[in-house]
Amino acid sequence: MNSDMWKVPDRFRPVISSLCITCKKCIKECSYDVLEFNNGAIHAKHGCVACQRCVEMCPQDAIEIQRVPETMAPHGTYTERHRRAILSQANSGGVLLSSCGTDIPYNSIFDDLLLDAAQVTNPAIDPLRETVETKTYLGSRNGSLRLSSEGSFAVKPGCGIMMDMPVMLGHVSLGAVSYNTQKALFMAARRLNILAGTGEGGLHRDFREFAPHLNSEVASGRFGVNPDFLKDVASIEIKIGQGAKPGHGGHLPGEKVSDLISETRMIPLGTDALSPYPHHDIYSIEDLEQLIATLKEAVNYEHPVGVKIAAVHNIAAIASGAVRAGADFITLDGFRGGTGSTPRIIRDHAGIPIEAAVAVVDKRLTEEGLRNRVTLCAGGSIRSSADMIKMIALGADVVGVCTAALIAMGCRLCQSCHLGKCSWGIATQKPDLVSRMDPELGATRVVRLLSAWNEELKEILGAMGIDSVESLVGNRDRLRYIGPNPRIADIMGIKHAGEGWG
Amino acid sequence: MMSMSSNMINSALAASETVIDATGKDQYGRPIDYKIVNNEIRRAVSEGVKNITLTGVMGQRYIATAVDKKINISINGTPGNNLGAFMDGPFIEVFGNAQDMTGNTMSSGEIIVHGNAWDVTGLSMRGGKIFVKGNTGTRVGIHMKEFGQMSPHIVIGGRAGDYLGEYMAGGVILVLGENIPKQISPVGLSIGSGIHGGRIFIRGKVNANQLGVGAKLETVNDDDLKLINELIKEYESWFGSSSSEGDFVKVVPFSSRPFRGHFDSTPI
Numbered sequence: 107m108n109s110d111m112w113k114v115p116d117r118f119r120p121v122i123s124s125l126c127i128t129c130k131k132c133i134k135e136c137s138y139d140v141l142e143f144n145n146g147a148i149h150a151k152h153g154c155v156a157c158q159r160c161v162e163m164c165p166q167d168a169i170e171i172q173r174v175p176e177t178m179a180p181h182g183t184y185t186e187r188h189r190r191a192i193l194s195q196a197n198s199g200g201v202l203l204s205s206c207g208t209d210i211p212y213n214s215i216f217d218d219l220l221l222d223a224a225q226v227t228n229p230a231i232d233p234l235r236e237t238v239e240t241k242t243y244l245g246s247r248n249g250s251l252r253l254s255s256e257g258s259f260a261v262k263p264g265c266g267i268m269m270d271m272p273v274m275l276g277h278v279s280l281g282a283v284s285y286n287t288q289k290a291l292f293m294a295a296r297r298l299n300i301l302a303g304t305g306e307g308g309l310h311r312d313f314r315e316f317a318p319h320l321n322s323e324v325a326s327g328r329f330g331v332n333p334d335f336l337k338d339v340a341s342i343e344i345k346i347g348q349g350a351k352p353g354h355g356g357h358l359p360g361e362k363v364s365d366l367i368s369e370t371r372m373i374p375l376g377t378d379a380l381s382p383y384p385h386h387d388i389y390s391i392e393d394l395e396q397l398i399a400t401l402k403e404a405v406n407y408e409h410p411v412g413v414k415i416a417a418v419h420n421i422a423a424i425a426s427g428a429v430r431a432g433a434d435f436i437t438l439d440g441f442r443g444g445t446g447s448t449p450r451i452i453r454d455h456a457g458i459p460i461e462a463a464v465a466v467v468d469k470r471l472t473e474e475g476l477r478n479r480v481t482l483c484a485g486g487s488i489r490s491s492a493d494m495i496k497m498i499a500l501g502a503d504v505v506g507v508c509t510a511a512l513i514a515m516g517c518r519l520c521q522s523c524h525l526g527k528c529s530w531g532i533a534t535q536k537p538d539l540v541s542r543m544d545p546e547l548g549a550t551r552v553v554r555l556l557s558a559w560n561e562e563l564k565e566i567l568g569a570m571g572i573d574s575v576e577s578l579v580g581n582r583d584r585l586r587y588i589g590p591n592p593r594i595a596d597i598m599g600i601k602h603a604g605e606g607w608g
Numbered sequence: 609m610m611s612m613s614s615n616m617i618n619s620a621l622a623a624s625e626t627v628i629d630a631t632g633k634d635q636y637g638r639p640i641d642y643k644i645v646n647n648e649i650r651r652a653v654s655e656g657v658k659n660i661t662l663t664g665v666m667g668q669r670y671i672a673t674a675v676d677k678k679i680n681i682s683i684n685g686t687p688g689n690n691l692g693a694f695m696d697g698p699f700i701e702v703f704g705n706a707q708d709m710t711g712n713t714m715s716s717g718e719i720i721v722h723g724n725a726w727d728v729t730g731l732s733m734r735g736g737k738i739f740v741k742g743n744t745g746t747r748v749g750i751h752m753k754e755f756g757q758m759s760p761h762i763v764i765g766g767r768a769g770d771y772l773g774e775y776m777a778g779g780v781i782l783v784l785g786e787n788i789p790k791q792i793s794p795v796g797l798s799i800g801s802g803i804h805g806g807r808i809f810i811r812g813k814v815n816a817n818q819l820g821v822g823a824k825l826e827t828v829n830d831d832d833l834k835l836i837n838e839l840i841k842e843y844e845s846w847f848g849s850s851s852s853e854g855d856f857v858k859v860v861p862f863s864s865r866p867f868r869g870h871f872d873s874t875p876i
Contacts, residue, residue: 114874197874326751327732328731328734332734333715380775382750387728400712404674
């Protein structure tokens, strides 16, 4: 044996068909340097991640990415995945890193839930002819009334933000994604009149114009957080945790800290941007209360201040504490949520499903008389409008969508964001790759996707005989469970299929 | 809640100067609510007041949060947690002790404390200066960072607790160790744990086993001494002469990329 580094075989291989005219476009498009031209033909080398860029860009449709068949002796316990991980870590001695949400096919509870529909005793509504309302508020909408001695009353407006659909684009920082990608997401949020998350990297000066449609993030690194950043935006979110990496800080490797990122995050060029694992001013609910109060003071109580927590075992009690600490909204992020970089061990094995988390938090807050104080947002693996609608019925006011929006913009979920070479110009800071993302096109595709989802939401609301999405929030009686584990249905407060109303 | 009293502001003073009296008690005999005090400060700032004096401060939190004007604020009494959080510009002088999280995520300005300032002073600070005459608690200067011309500085007259400069990514911390006996270290354990930028200077005894992950000791050079002397001069301008003498120890990061090589990106 010459080397102490043994082979971990590729999982994917580009196969070039006879339709190829050797235009070499694929070689230029492949940012992972997998393809080469020699002896008059295109050949594939090592390292394909199945990003599908060459397939999409080939003018001849001559490329197909094939899954390399598993070649190790089959074993039910030590699957090839396990053996690849062992070999790789024996090579590197490192913590396995990945990105996007977990790729382990855990059962999705969403897929075990069915929605109700109206028949005879409660008429359905045709959303194409009648009004079905999807407007949603983040934070308190009402404010308060006060009678004066003259009998007239003064209104103190609520600080709530009105959105046209119950959807927020999740937090992706400039750094995790490119300038053009963040711009596209912000443009989409403005056109849809919803909010988009800024992520923890601060706000680039060019993006100030989008501030009324942004939900800013105050995370443990406090990157780019200054008075302007707090006062300009629609809402402020304290990020305690993220579904893809609960209990983990952020770590933007120095390779990604370009001029642009260093300026926006306000850190030196090329250094690692490390976010501490906890906020070091928050070790308790009482401390959380203080940061919430500090932020409310900072913006003179004019913007809602929320708390984002990853869905973990004790989520209901933690959410209850966060509401008591003064949060105007709570964002729950499920364990299948996405990220630009995370240790695999956390991504794949820590947290709980968002479906269970939303249901138990909504139940707990309702039981404790706190639910009306807070807007409940939830995200992490919303793949379709069906997931979105079920999430609302489980208890969420607003649903966070992110990976689906990135897929609409080009992402093929190859889970290589952390390499910084994204061939679609999304999760990269390399200027030639960033320029591949056209913000206008990206925004248009996200707007189309979410508009379609909102239409589907109206269709299902109409079919259920509900004329406003607010009436679906936490309406678990309109869900039925058909999965293998009635215990989880009990915990979530959902009846089994076959059980009637009441 | 007690009504907001207009007599809290001494209108006899010139418009550019305001005294806010926080000695009042609410109906339960507690010090008045921080919201009332901070509201008065916000109002004064919006009216263009340049010098604000607070008297009788008794633990009110969040004073001068996110104030972004170059104004002077004098505080008599004991301000509560998060004094000057997110601030960008003001000069704050405290005639008393400050509590936890003083200067939390501040961008610029100065905070002078004529007493002690406790845990997590200067958390995530990215610019401006904090001078503390007395002692500080744990995790002071945690995750300070610098960019371009912006570089935060913390000067501590007495001692500092554990985890000084944890996660530090830039800026300068100076511990003078005044009135600390020579055989006792003026700093605690895990100094500069996770440090990947910036410098910590400590006058007095520091053993290698007090350093945190990623931190190392280095010899103080002429540029360092110049900076230290400038900061001491500034310290003395606020608090009078500094008495201690002794050599400085310098703590710096091993690397600006401390966790490179920790991860394995192979797709599984």
